[in-house]
Amino acid sequence: MSRKNMLIIVLLLIGIGGMIALEGYIKPRAHAQAIQYEAEQNDPMTHDIRNSLSFASPYMGNAGNFINLNASLPLREIGRTFQLYPEEQTAELRFQAVAGALKEEKLKEFLLYNSTANFVMIDNLEKLIFAFEDQVFSISRDKVETWYGSTESLASLRDAKTWKTEVQSRLQDAEYVSDYVEKLVEQQEAL
Incomplete structure (x- = not known):
């Protein structure tokens, strides 16, 4: 050869x-x-917030930005629609799922993590509503700001390291998560 x-x-x-x-x-x-x-x-404990930081905005009126922010956060596999109420500076996410079907601890982690992320990333969002088929959860910015005690604004949590220490690491404390939901989240049955 x-x-x-x-x-x-x-x-x-x-x-x-x-x-x-x-x-x-x-x-x-x-x-x-x-x-x-x-x-x-898809788990608040292990989610990488850096993927969501690019969706930070001073205004809630950017619908595409709002959709992409929430698509980058945990529970994104659940179908949803949204409604913006600019006069009240309120956003509503309508999930096509039953909240009661989720594990209670995961639902509480989701409420803390995703509500905090929305208020941190959207500067003029004043109220956030998570509407499931069986329950509706409402959270207001002023309560979240008081909870974190941020002297400047919630925008200070946009740093990935700060987010990890101030928000994500505290999800391991079930009492902390439960306190957040009990004190900050208004819950009612869906109509």
Whole structure:
């Protein structure tokens, strides 16, 4: 066999070996990591807030920004619609799910995490309503600002490290989360 043919065979074997490694190991591993990352983004305890920081806005009237912000936060897999009430500076998210079907602790974590994120990222949002098929939860900015005791504004929580220490790490304390929901969230049955 000539050197040229030998070189072609070696290159072919290297190509086949590379293809087997790519299809049999690298792609499945990358796919598994992507699935794991997506699952982490759907849990307030492991969510990476840096993905949501680009949606910070001084005004709630930017509907696309509001949609994308909430699509980047936990519970994004649940279908929803939204309604903005600019005169009252209120936003309502209408979830196509029953709140009672969610684990109570996860629902409370969601209410704390997502409401805080919305008020932190949208400067003039004064009230946020999470409407599920069976229950409606309302949260106001002034209560959230008082809760965090931010001397400047909630916008100071836009730093990823500050967010992790002031918001996310406190989700591990079930009493803290329950206090937030009991003191800040108004709850009523859906009509």
